[in-house]
Amino acid sequence: MEKVKVIDAICGAGKTSYAIQMMNENTFGKKFIFVTPFLSEVKRVIGATNLNMATPIAARGKGKKLDHLKKLLADGRSIAITHQLFKMMDHEAHELIQQSDYTLIMDEVAEVIEVFPIASQDIDILINDGHIKIEKDSSVTWLSDYKQDEKHAIFADVKNAANLGILKAFGNTKLQMVSLLPINSFSNFKEVYILTYLFDGQLQKYYYDYFDLxxxxxxxxxxGDLYKLVSYHNKYDQREKLKELLTIYEDYETQGRPSTLNSNYFARVKKTNRYLLSYSWYESATPEKYKRLQQNLTSFFRTQATTDNDKLFWTTYKSKAKRLSNAKCKFNKYDDREKDNFVPCTIRATNDYAHCTAMAYMVNRFLNPVEKQFFLSHDIDVDEDLLALSELIQFMFRGSIRNGEKMACYIPSERQRDLLKKYLDYLL
Known part of the structure; x- marks a missing residue:
């Protein structure tokens, strides 16, 4: 029987409900670790189970959450934690998990890969000075025993990451580095359940392929009243019901002139600009284009989908949000949810916006090029369209459609709209 079960089901299908049911029906004395993005979900899951489940706390003067987590593991308790704490687990915590035959239930995928912030010239220096060696599987081995006050003290982070076994280097003429979540974060568990949607477009899928997990x-x-697992099929998504709930703003023409809200305004030609609203597009966009996008946001929520400020949510890349915010679309840099309606484009697993009946998705998502090249360098194909679709669907399901209510959608990227249309028709 496979170690990892991916419950790949549309938002609201009952993934978390199944997991809670499984834990409450635990007749074999299994021990669980439930991982979820938010503390509010940690509390909800603990309250819904009958396992006397605990969550680590950082008691003042008595150590950190990780220390308490390891004590709970040593005591054999079932535990609920956030993704952030899961990522912080060290070798000792992983050993305790393996020794006690824990089952992992992970609500949404983990952050399994990060670009390591080092210039290719510095990697060359480390190699030429005999500090590191690049193995055949891309792993970085640290060779020297320099002290931090010597010549290459600035590379202490490289040394630490290499010694943890999480650092990978790749590239032909230009070396780059990424750090990976240790694979024993999953392999040390007796069983693993991943609760997500459109797994084939997510980095954790490619990460599993890399490690052959x-x-x-x-x-x-x-x-009836019970949830059960069945062999995967997209027919269970019931996308036709979702399609009925969505009103997606489309380009139109008035007296031969195209509307100015969607991508055709910026393209000015019939050929689609595939990268419009990508991060690199924003980086080079003129002040005039930012102003137009800002005006479009206001116009959509005032003329196309008239919506109160507290009934809408919107997104762009966070570093660009201030330049697009306006009287309708608020942005508070301190993430004060009472003062803004901006939501990060990678948001998952929250119901805080389920009352919102309109949304704007001002991004066009592509995989980070360094992460993409890492997987391609190991002959692992990546599907950037499915990645983009997955994040769009997750974002949309923060709104009123998760309650079966209609929702207006402003998605100015033609690529993102086309992906959504194909998805709704089961073509993706």
Whole structure:
């Protein structure tokens, strides 16, 4: 039987409900670690289970959350934690998990890969000075025993990451580095359940392929009052019902002139600009284009989908949000949810915006080029369209459609709109 079960089901299908049911039906004394993005979900899951589940706390003067986590593991307790704490687990914590045959339930995928911030010239220096060696599998081995006050003290982070076994280097003429979540973060568990949607477009899928960690996808269905797993099939998504709930703003023409809200305004030609609203597009956009986008946001929520400020949510790349914010679309840099309606484009697993009946998605998502090249360098194909679609669907399901209510959508990137249309028609 495969170690990893991926419950790949549309938002609201009952993935978390199945997990809670499984824990409450635990007749074999299994121990669980439930991982979720938000503390509010940690509390909800603990309250919904009958396992006497605990969550680590950082008691003043008595150590950090990680220390308390390891004590709970040593005591054999079932535990609920956030993704952030899961990522912080060290070798000792992983050993305790392996020794106690824990089952992992992870709500949404983990952050499994990060670009390591080092210039290619510095990597060359480390190699030429005999500090590191690049192994055949891309792993970085630290060779020297320099002290931090010597010549290459600035590379202490490289040394630490290499010694942890999480650092990879790749490239032909220009070396780059990424750090990976240790694979024993998953392999040390007796069983693993991943609760997500459109797994084939997510980095954790490619990460599993890199480490050759086998997994199988399932759908979840409800029969009577109970949830059960069945072999995966996208027919269980019931996308036709979702399609009925969405009003997607489309380009139109008035007296031969195209509307100015969607991508055709910026393209000015019939050929689609595939990269419009990508991060690199924003980086080179003129002040005039930013102003137009800002005006478009205001116009959509005032003329196309008239919506109160507290009933809408919107997104762009966070570093660009201030330049697009306006009287309708608020942005508070301190993430004060009472003062803004901006939501990060990578948001998942929150119901805080389920009352919102309109949304604006001002991004066009592509995989980070360094992360993409890492996987391609190991002959692992990546699907950037499915990645972009996955994040769009997750964002949309923060709004009123998760309650089966209609929602107006402003998605000015033609690529993102086309991906959504194909998805709704089961073509992706």
């Amino acid at each position: 086998q997994y199988k996808k399932y759908s979840v269905i409800k029969k």
